[in-house]
Amino acid sequence: MMPVTVLREAGSRIRHDPALVGPFAVAGLFVMLADLLREFDPIPVATPVSFGHTFSIQYSIVPKGTARTIRHINALFDLRDPYLLGAVALELLVLLAVGLAGWLTITRALRVERRLDSLARYIGFLFVVTLLFRIMDFQTITVGSLLLFILMVLAAFLVLIRLFFLPGLLVRGCRYTTALQKSIRTAVGERWTLFCLIIVFGFASWGLAQVPIVGGGLSTVVVAPIHAVSIAVLLDRNSAVIVRADSRSG
Numbered sequence: 001m002m003p004v005t006v007l008r009e010a011g012s013r014i015r016h017d018p019a020l021v022g023p024f025a026v027a028g029l030f031v032m033l034a035d036l037l038r039e040f041d042p043i044p045v046a047t048p049v050s051f052g053h054t055f056s057i058q059y060s061i062v063p064k065g066t067a068r069t070i071r072h073i074n075a076l077f078d079l080r081d082p083y084l085l086g087a088v089a090l091e092l093l094v095l096l097a098v099g100l101a102g103w104l105t106i107t108r109a110l111r112v113e114r115r116l117d118s119l120a121r122y123i124g125f126l127f128v129v130t131l132l133f134r135i136m137d138f139q140t141i142t143v144g145s146l147l148l149f150i151l152m153v154l155a156a157f158l159v160l161i162r163l164f165f166l167p168g169l170l171v172r173g174c175r176y177t178t179a180l181q182k183s184i185r186t187a188v189g190e191r192w193t194l195f196c197l198i199i200v201f202g203f204a205s206w207g208l209a210q211v212p213i214v215g216g217g218l219s220t221v222v223v224a225p226i227h228a229v230s231i232a233v234l235l236d237r238n239s240a241v242i243v244r245a246d247s248r249s250g
Contacts, residue, residue, distance in 0.1 A: 067216040
């Protein structure tokens with residue numbers, strides 16, 4: 001399935017069912033308000049490393065936008081209890097808003113039953129992904145060899161491609177190991193499509209986040225629902241592959 005075809009199908013589903021954008025519209029408001037609160041509270045705040053680049057791919061495995069501000073874990077050390085509780089509550093609130101939005105959007109797009117266990121797994125995976133990306137953003141990696149840099153980028157894309165379907169499979173009720181296995185198998189026939197979609201979503205999310213003040217919310221409202229619905233489109237397209245994977249595991 002060509003990347004343009006996937007995006008057209010996702011756009012068509014959203015036009016016929018505008019409610020697919022609703023959850024991320026609310027989540028985008030939370031992201032934007034969180035950016036503003038981080039700027040004005042006394043706790044140290046940072047700008048993502050990618051904002052200093054002329055070009056960046058800010059792709060998230062779980063559909064979400066790109067915030068304009070972040071708070072590193074070390075900024076929470078030695079804080080007084082009220083400040084610590086306030087900072088942690090803010091980050092968790094945004095995480096829950098984005099996680100709930102993704103889960104609601106994908107379940108609606110896939111027309112599957114909404115179950116609390118799938119919601120818990122989805123948000124748990126989002127938490128792990130967010131934490132890992134936050135740690136990676138804090139680290140500065142210097143690569144002296146162009147060849148080594150290219151190999152690292154290719155390795156990163158290979159991992160992201162294989163994990164593309166994982167959020168949708170968690171929403172469908174799969175456990176983590178089962179969802180991972182199915183995601184890897186399903187990605188085999190869609191590698192080129194997924195590669196292109198990752199670039200499109202990552203660049204669009206980064207680009208929209210550059211807009212002053214509202215960029216974080218804008219990238220969440222625009223990119224995240226298209227990403228979420230695209231996962232549903234491709235899962236529907238590859239349902240036969242998933243059924244065969246189920247029969248083999250059974």
